[in-house]
Amino acid sequence: MTHEDLQNATGQGVRIAILDSGIETAHPALAGLTLRDDVTFAREGPFLKVTESGGDAMGHGTAIAWIIRSLAPEAELGSFRVLDGDLRSRTTIIWEAARLAMQRGYHILNCSFGSPGEARFVMPYKEWTDEAYLRRTHIVAACSNEDANLREWPGWFPTVITVNLADLPDHPWAHRPGSMVEFLAHGHQVRVPWQGGWKVVTGSSFAAPRVTGWLARLLSLRPDLSVESAKEMMRTLAIPMP
Template sequence: MARPFPASTGRGVRVAVVDSGVHPDHPHIDASRIDAGVTILADGTIEAGADATLDRLGHGTAVTAAIQEKAPDATCLPVRVFRDGLKTSAAALVTAIRWAVAQEAEIVNLSLGSINATHRDIFARVADEAVAAGILIVAAREANDLPCYPGALPQVLGVAPDWECPRERYRIETIDAQRTAIASGYPRAIPGVPLQRNLYGISFAVAQMSGFAALACERVGRVPSSDRAAAIHEALAQEAALFSQT
């Protein structure tokens, strides 16, 4: 099956992966494409160091592998916000996005968020900062059928899963006046393991869209930072329209 952006590999694109870190020795990970990252604590404190982003949960490694599968030449920057479980704070996520801005990433992969509506405004402010810096945030649009922030914001590429969508494809739909990406929630298959026995869910739909967004970013090329996020959005929509006809 033909894939989107067949001439692109994500070369030159930096993707901040906000998750549980990465295990660089995993066979699905290309460690040469992993840059230095950080841990961000629940209060927003940033920690660096040799083991700051070592994944002890496995989730971030699987998410990073999904991004690298789609965009093998992109550089991933691990931002560990999960330590003992898949739970963090709004303060940590805001700090993670601002750290990605400071590191001049082009894509922020955020497969989580907050359903607390009181967090909407702070996420809107930091999403505006990201857009102004030329960063596209790719994030889960909903959680438990509730809007999830920042993914439900118009400045962000919100993602929803489709269990029937081929992993090599995605589509763009307008939901509640927001352009939304629809992608498979399954990671790459493990031989001999049924799909439902492996990790799966919205995290992998988001990761695959971050990979596709890295390909779109390479396609877009050098544009003013203030226009880059919108240009990536448009490239994703145009490519989806092309291969939806095949």
């Protein structure tokens, strides 16, 4: 497998679940997009409410979808709205959304967020990341924008492809060994669709979907790849970083 092979791939046959703030499908930048799923998760007292309806709570998920679609235009996208207008959520909401996405047959879960790496959150995240591993479902996650060495879930589980931002506009992605956050992609001063208009953003949230898009291209050519094999191939194909 080479970068030349990936250049001709489109993500066809790959299903990507975007766990985020929702997707604004009416935005002109997403013209022609039909979501495979459009699901919203919310807490109502002690209960979890799941509705087959969407929209974007604040613009973040729309940006993520656009970045992925720009790289993997023939991949199928699904929106699993787990973040509110402040980009906050609950562990149980993310858990249920991830499990539903897996049950509905998604190949990649894009998680452009991170939960504090506290011990009390380990098992709730480990439950569904382990399930993803066993199902051969790939997870791509962002990391802390303050310090990539700060532990966060799900990014610090070894089965997850975790991405930090870098200023790499001319490169698909890079690899830096010796860190739980192994991958880097362009996430600096990115112009993205946002709440009916456009916005310039910076963050690992916007680097992760670039890697998701390239991973979708890879899986469209090699759908047989396991989680560990795909991650190893992403390492091999990446440009080295000091």
